[in-house]
Amino acid sequence: MTGIYNMSTHQLDTQRLLCPLPVIRVQDKIKELNNGDLLEVVCTDPGTMNDIPAWCRINEHLLKEKKEQNHQYLFLIEVVR
Amino acid sequence: MTQKKAVSLISGGLDSLLATKVIQEQGIHVEGINFFTGFCVEGHTHAIRKKDKQKQKRNNALWVAEQLNIKLHIVDIVEEYKSIVMNPKHGYGAHLNPCLDCKIFMVKKAHEWIKENNFDFIITGEVIGQRPKSQRKETMPVISGKSGAGDLLLRPLCAKNLPATRPELENWVDREKLYDFSGRSRKPQMSLAEQFELEDYAQPAGGCCFLTDENYASKLSDLWKFRGNREYELDDIILLKIGRHIRPKPNFKVIVSREEGETRFLEGYKKQFIYLHSISHKGPLTLIDGDEISDEDLLLAAQITARFSQGRTADQVTVEIIDKKQQSKEVTVKPCHPNDILNDWYL
Numbered sequence: 001m002t003g004i005y006n007m008s009t010h011q012l013d014t015q016r017l018l019c020p021l022p023v024i025r026v027q028d029k030i031k032e033l034n035n036g037d038l039l040e041v042v043c044t045d046p047g048t049m050n051d052i053p054a055w056c057r058i059n060e061h062l063l064k065e066k067k068e069q070n071h072q073y074l075f076l077i078e079v080v081r
Numbered sequence: 082m083t084q085k086k087a088v089s090l091i092s093g094g095l096d097s098l099l100a101t102k103v104i105q106e107q108g109i110h111v112e113g114i115n116f117f118t119g120f121c122v123e124g125h126t127h128a129i130r131k132k133d134k135q136k137q138k139r140n141n142a143l144w145v146a147e148q149l150n151i152k153l154h155i156v157d158i159v160e161e162y163k164s165i166v167m168n169p170k171h172g173y174g175a176h177l178n179p180c181l182d183c184k185i186f187m188v189k190k191a192h193e194w195i196k197e198n199n200f201d202f203i204i205t206g207e208v209i210g211q212r213p214k215s216q217r218k219e220t221m222p223v224i225s226g227k228s229g230a231g232d233l234l235l236r237p238l239c240a241k242n243l244p245a246t247r248p249e250l251e252n253w254v255d256r257e258k259l260y261d262f263s264g265r266s267r268k269p270q271m272s273l274a275e276q277f278e279l280e281d282y283a284q285p286a287g288g289c290c291f292l293t294d295e296n297y298a299s300k301l302s303d304l305w306k307f308r309g310n311r312e313y314e315l316d317d318i319i320l321l322k323i324g325r326h327i328r329p330k331p332n333f334k335v336i337v338s339r340e341e342g343e344t345r346f347l348e349g350y351k352k353q354f355i356y357l358h359s360i361s362h363k364g365p366l367t368l369i370d371g372d373e374i375s376d377e378d379l380l381l382a383a384q385i386t387a388r389f390s391q392g393r394t395a396d397q398v399t400v401e402i403i404d405k406k407q408q409s410k411e412v413t414v415k416p417c418h419p420n421d422i423l424n425d426w427y428l
């Protein structure tokens with residue numbers, strides 16, 4: 001995946017995965033990251049538009065951006081510990 | 082007393098929501114755990130099919146966790162779960178649902194989780210008599226015993242019908258404030274939901290997974306029968322939820338997309354399967370799942386593809402066939418007549 005926001009952020013490609021797998025991948029990736037790290041995620045399951053924001057709210061991480069672009073759903077999450 | 086901590090098995094339905102709420106009300110810190118088996122009914126096909134775009138696509142377990150204001154840990158158990166589905170010690174329910182083994186397995190995983198995370202006990206939303214196979218008075222101790230959780234497994238909705246567990250005996254929770262629900266009626270749950278002022282909750286009709294679905298189970302049986310074993314990969318079980326599955330011959334079946342969303346999804350499998358699509362008319366994407374595919378088989382698959390294209394009544398439809406090495410050839414075929422696709426071929 002090419003950097004959609006900033007090349008210094010961590011990236012996660014969950015294209016073709018169906019919910020809840022994108023959420024599981026985000027959850028597992030964020031376990032490896034530190035406070036303040038940014039994670040950009042690309043998904044193709046439209047369900048992620050609800051699920052990833054919900055997961056961020058529950059786990060108190062900051063969803064800085066979500067957008068839809070050519071059947072892709074893109075998220076930028078800031079890790080909060 | 083330090084605050085006790087419980088993990089709750091969250092399915093996304095009402096019962097686990099209520100069980101969690103009951104325990105939270107007693108001042109216990111609760112976090113949720115949800116297991117992804119690969120068969121979960123969570124919007125998969127809804128997410129793909131365009132016609133279902135308007136349907137609610139939320140993940141019920143996440144939604145429940147948000148209502149309860151608890152953390153939710155979603156655990157991928159796809160690999161470990163295979164042995165449960167392929168070889169359940171306690172057998173299947175009405176279809177291919179190994180509910181009792183499944184419950185034992187999930188409680189066992191939750192028990193491992195509480196040990197790793199220093200939690201004190203496990204709660205589930207089980208109710209005696211709610212499900213004919215897995216939620217009976219006799220199966221409750223089987224689940225506690227075989228999972229290894231023993232008396233650390235508390236079922237708040239029917240606890241009063243069962244022997245007291247450690248959280249009750251040690252007064253971590255007040256048994257008097259637990260419930261004695263039993264049977265198939267949903268009324269007690271509905272009235273408790275009303276008491277908690279919960280109005281919007283999921284009421285899954287056919288249980289929590291595709292294994293309880295007759296049509297899905299018959300496609301899975303077919304897959305096992307023609308492969309000659311019960312092994313499966315995640316892609317296999319996801320593909321069973323998508324498209325029309327038609328088996329014209331024992332050595333292969335075709336998966337034909339029903340609309341644009343499914344076509345786009347099946348495109349992701351182009352490298353794993355021989356695939357076909359009509360080039361003279363708009364139409365579906367077809368994957369061929371099978372072995373030793375002959376030229377005659379390819380022609381039949383092309384005719385089926387043409388049948389579901391906009392050229393279905395045309396004399397001839399040109400179909401492109403691309404093999405796994407991405408080499409392509411074109412064939413011109415007469416679309417199958419609907420009667421040529423026998424009812425038995427549809428899985």
Ligand code: SF4
Pocket residue numbers: 178179180181183184215288289290291292293
């Ligand atoms: S319906 Fe499926 S997930 Fe639920 S207990 Fe049965 S096998 Fe397990």
